[in-house]
Amino acid sequence: MFINFYRRICLFVLLWLASLDGLAIETQQLTPGFYPALRVGYAWLDNVFRSEKQEKADTVFQARPMLHWKAGTVVYDLNARYQGNYGVYRVLDEQDYMDHTLSIGFGLHPTEKMALELSDRYKIGHDQPGISGTQVFAPPKPNRWHDNRFRAQFTYGRRIATAQLQLAYEEATRRFQNNQREFSDRNQHTGTATWLYHVLPKTWLVTEFQYQINDFQMNKAFDQDSDQWHVFQGASWEISAVTQGEILLGYLRSTPKDQRFFKPFSGFGARISINWQPRTYSRVTLRAERMPQLGSTASAFFLANRIGLTLQHEPTERIRIQTSAAYEKDDYSFNRFGPERQDRFLRFGLEINYAMLHWLNLGLGYSHDIRNSSLRLSDYAANTISFHVQILPEYARNP
Template structure:
């Protein structure tokens, strides 16, 4: 994953975290037995004082976002299917040349053949344009990703042991003019196997192996293979907490002998503590290698997010979140420390209508020239359904 794509997904996660745990109770249209159609619409008005994430000559704008989502779901006795499409249209009132519409199409399927055999499949297509990033000095980053994958599980839910076998294939392609960003285009093939062993009624220990192959379309220098081995534990509703913690080691071996091999510790932890039914604290932290950018062969990234969701009343809730991302660029002299703070308030005006207020502040403290920035986003949103 490139730096900008990684940060884009982080921003999406933080934006989502800045809204409340409350959500519109969308009603579906029954098309046939077991087949339902669900439309939702989100409209927001936001002010962004540095939408290009630059150190100097910042540009600001009011931005109107219209985001409809359409979901088609079908359920059988031992299967479930979902097809979703969403469009996110941004209108920049101070910079109309940056107006853009992102498209997201996903498909999911789940099948239970018997008590011991289950299969989950997923596929997706995402067409995105970003105003923030290194190459925006020339034009916005425009790219699309296509992926298909799945996880096969052997072992009954009540069994002492289970195993997951997963695979995913993804293509990243840029649609900029004059081959801009073509050196970042790649195909990624990932395989993962996880063995679970129950040690208590709601607790399992795990052992996980990963193998990921990065094949760049034109930039052969960055072709590499990542191998990771982790061990950990997963638990459900134990002492009011739920979560998974994995710790291990990762090795990244480049085809180019001049770069060689990178290795280091890796971890992934996600936990939620619910001291009261109306209050939830979450911790998510990760360390690992991300794909290189700005001349780096790879980026060693450590990310930690803390969030608090609280329901103040039946219709009113809030969320506060803080994220710290440390990025150590390998084979070049650059380190970034990105801090992001978000706060949001959601009021469920009607069953079918939520109103949200949000604020997000982000700051990058980089030791590379012209890479530091500060950014403030203020937003008012309306989410509606049938």
């Protein structure tokens, strides 16, 4: 007991001394240099395992450190970042986690019409209990994995001119480390071609074609490999600072290699992103998609239908209030011999941040999560109450 207490105290101290935070940074607006930040806090969860029959409550100490470094000139820029996500539970210490993400990005802009962007991200992470794409029943210890993603994108043309062409290639690998989830180890190769045609001021027609190869590494009793592709057509716009968005609709298809076990899918697909800022202190964000996804289950893939709405308002210069609601329906019916499974998720969230100083924020949050599943005893409801302190320099403030 004393050793466990001592370990927690040491971790708490080390996180305070060696960490730096975790919010998204608009790297284009940064001058070269180092940028640290830190977010620490406590959260109380009334259903840690996201289970209807195994409800356990606990308190978790959380820390999100980050250090960002940028170098470059007008022609090129180089960014490197470390970000951590640490959690220590008071009682259920088998759920403790220490996630690490290391990323590097290089951008080259030799002319106004040409750009090359390269990035690589390596992450050691874990499956959050009960979320989309994971096991129905949370394991005693979280499923952990190593994930590496390399991306290259070449752009020719200017968005403000007649047209622009973007060609991208992404390679992703994921390896599970425990809980006998090795059957989900995979390599993923994705090629994307995007054509933007300037039709109106600040408005473009967008055509996107994407082809993806899913190569699973532990094919034993059955082959989970699959190919999928989609063709989307839509529009993108940027009307000053008031509204920006993209709506893409089209046709998608997923073809499993072993159709004795898995069903092919073809049908409607979509990706929507809209930001609306009627006032400088208010922002509305809408996200929606209908796309095939890969998870850590034995299914080759599942079809995810997602929509989320976020409202952010700043009644004063020091107070920021953010509310959110999200709905998701996941269809796992493409495994011919597995149990019929369809999950529905509903989430509500509220977060209030108070800026004590221009670099120091205090935050209080609440979220309510619900899952309704077609599998027996798989429903759950969970509540999370959190408090955090955030060392947040001006460069990293949310837009």
